[in-house]
Amino acid sequence: MNVVVPFLYEAVIVKPRCRKKTAVAIVDTIEVEIKEVSSNEVPVALAVGEVKYFFDGENLYKPSITVHDDSKSTVSAQDIEDSLNKGYINRFESAAAPFNGVKPNYIDSMSTVYGLASDIEYLNFLGLENILKMSKGDYSCTKSNVIPTKNNIAYREWFDDNRKFAVEKVEAIASALLIIDGIVCKKALKPMYYALTFGLGGNHGGTALFIGNYTGDPENATDCQFNALQFEDAKKTAAKIAEDRGDTMSISKVLSGTNSNEVIEVLIPEAVKMPHNDYLNNLDKQ
Structure with missing residues (x-):
């Protein structure tokens, strides 16, 4: 056209x-x-x-x-x-x-x-x-x-x-x-999972899991961002963050899924270009 x-x-x-x-x-x-x-x-x-x-x-x-x-x-x-x-x-x-x-x-x-x-x-x-x-x-x-x-x-x-x-x-x-x-x-940014905290911890605020957009900017990259194939890793990491902060009321919520109850459905795995997050594997080695 x-x-x-x-x-x-x-x-x-x-x-x-x-x-x-x-x-x-x-x-x-x-x-x-x-x-x-x-x-x-x-x-x-x-x-x-x-x-x-x-x-x-x-x-x-x-x-x-x-x-x-x-x-x-x-x-x-x-x-x-x-x-x-x-x-x-x-x-x-x-x-x-x-x-x-x-x-x-x-x-x-x-x-x-x-x-x-x-x-x-x-x-x-x-x-x-x-x-x-x-x-x-x-x-x-x-x-x-x-x-x-x-x-x-x-x-x-x-x-x-x-x-x-x-x-x-x-x-x-x-x-x-x-x-x-x-x-x-x-053209669209790559959808990703990311964990986010609110408040001071100890159930003051809380921890949640969201779906967002990966920009590819290394300055904005964190250990709390996971590609579309890492839903389970994202949930476990969010739960670990909630546990460490004392957000006990958030643990079951993040383990059940994202704040919007949506997931990133992957039909073509090759389309997931965001780097793999090895945060959990690195924790296991410590």
Whole structure:
């Protein structure tokens, strides 16, 4: 699926009859591809409750979920096209608009390089239909803050711009998406089990077992994190922590399962890429 994505970037220019540089916001579009596959090619590898994780042999993907009036629904390829064509305001402030607000103030603003400030962070994203109107000189769709394209802005010198950073952001978003059986999915972190303590111990607070996301950041790694294949190790470790803290009321709870009563169902063991936690084995050797 190819989509045309509108985006904003900043440029440093010298305007006509001016000598000093100034930063301005520019609107542009780029066509990117969102890969489409079937669930036969990218099967379900893990599941947590109703959430399915698909595996392409390297990465996990899970469906993008959007919320309308407290009801959750998946995002279709048509939703993506609608969000791009009709604009993001109000209706599409959700997973249905993954490219929403691709602005250099989120990427690499010119103000950090040149000390020049544009009004880019205050601009609304109007959608592809309106951007196409603006590219033809029709600004009736805007109430204020007209956003020019490069072709219709007057300048004496085009000094610099950060368009490539905005383009890289758009391409990174597109590459993290995968349409599986018509449903938009995004790259997902690896689900894991982890033990967490509350309060001072001695049943003041307690110890619990949760399902969370493994980031792969070694600075955030602890002995209390276990991959999806280590449910039993996770329960035993949580129970050991509870025992050592005097959280006697938590021991039976963590041995019975997670705080949400959910488990990580593993359908394809090869999809579990999180390292094995040897915490219990190391304890036995001490």
